[in-house]
Amino acid sequence: MADAQKTEEEEKAANKLAPSFTNRFFVRTGTLFTRISFGEDVLGDINYHLAITMPTADARLLAELILDLLKKLPSPPAGPSEKT
Numbered sequence: 001m002a003d004a005q006k007t008e009e010e011e012k013a014a015n016k017l018a019p020s021f022t023n024r025f026f027v028r029t030g031t032l033f034t035r036i037s038f039g040e041d042v043l044g045d046i047n048y049h050l051a052i053t054m055p056t057a058d059a060r061l062l063a064e065l066i067l068d069l070l071k072k073l074p075s076p077p078a079g080p081s082e083k084t
Helices: 008-015 056-071
Strands: 024-029 033-042 045-055
Touching: 024 045, 033 056, 045 056
Parallel strands: none
Antiparallel strands: 024 033, 033 045
């Protein structure tokens, strides 16, 4: 279950993990569980390298957390798909 209050020890453990770059993702959600697959698209060659499954209630909390964190960032310049 997701917990809004994390300990310093848990944060240190989480930060020890090596990150993987991702610019592609696929989400499948159901009543009980949500699966998110992460991949990388390099010049049209797509390679999925990680998938996670979590309770859908936790996926909703994760989505809300990400949106809240992004609201605190300055707006980035428009990307190629946003330019008219």
